Amino acid sequence: MILLELLIGFLKVGCFAYGGAYAAIPLIRDIVLSYGWLDEEMLTYMIAVSESTPGPIMVNLATYVGSSQAGLAGALTATLAVVLPSFIIILLVTAMLKTVLKNQYVQAVLRGLKPGMIGIILATGIAMICRNGIVTEETVRLRPLFLTITLGAVYFGSRKIRKGGLSPIQLICLAAAAGIAVYGL
Numbered sequence: 001m002i003l004l005e006l007l008i009g010f011l012k013v014g015c016f017a018y019g020g021a022y023a024a025i026p027l028i029r030d031i032v033l034s035y036g037w038l039d040e041e042m043l044t045y046m047i048a049v050s051e052s053t054p055g056p057i058m059v060n061l062a063t064y065v066g067s068s069q070a071g072l073a074g075a076l077t078a079t080l081a082v083v084l085p086s087f088i089i090i091l092l093v094t095a096m097l098k099t100v101l102k103n104q105y106v107q108a109v110l111r112g113l114k115p116g117m118i119g120i121i122l123a124t125g126i127a128m129i130c131r132n133g134i135v136t137e138e139t140v141r142l143r144p145l146f147l148t149i150t151l152g153a154v155y156f157g158s159r160k161i162r163k164g165g166l167s168p169i170q171l172i173c174l175a176a177a178a179g180i181a182v183y184g185l
């Protein structure tokens with residue numbers, strides 16, 4: 001039964017997660033919490049771990065959740081379910097790529113989806129900050145606020161100094177080191 005739930009849950013994620021992993025986090029959150037596979041705190045930790053490990057976030061999250069619920073079979077089922085819709089869509093799109101991309105209606109849909117994805121990613125970041133991060137009901141936590149401001153300044157400052165700024169890998173390593181320095185000491 002759990003394998004069927006993992007298959008259905010992560011097929012939903014795979015089918016409706018347009019715009020990349022960050023845009024899919026609210027959908028993953030809703031599905032994982034509705035099935036009771038993880039609690040809010042553990043999900044937040046797993047998002048952080050999935051971002052810092054190699055591979056796509058959605059696949060990493062699906063693999064972890066599947067593994068935690070049903071072992072190797074669960075990991076394989078959840079991973080296959082989250083990847084399968086994209087794989088099928090890519091096969092179909094490449095078969096019809098030349099004619100579909102020239103269609104003005106398809107171009108209009110894609111242009112309209114971009115601002116929506118930006119809004120979803122921004123809303124997800126704000127929600128994560130408010131739930132488990134900088135802002136709590138009682139107070140503003142200073143260490144995460146300091147880290148956020150510092151990393152933002154380093155990122156945007158590096159874009160002024162070097163064309164393109166820091167690479168995502170460099171920024172992740174810097175954030176990990178800063179987290180260790182601030183929380184580990």
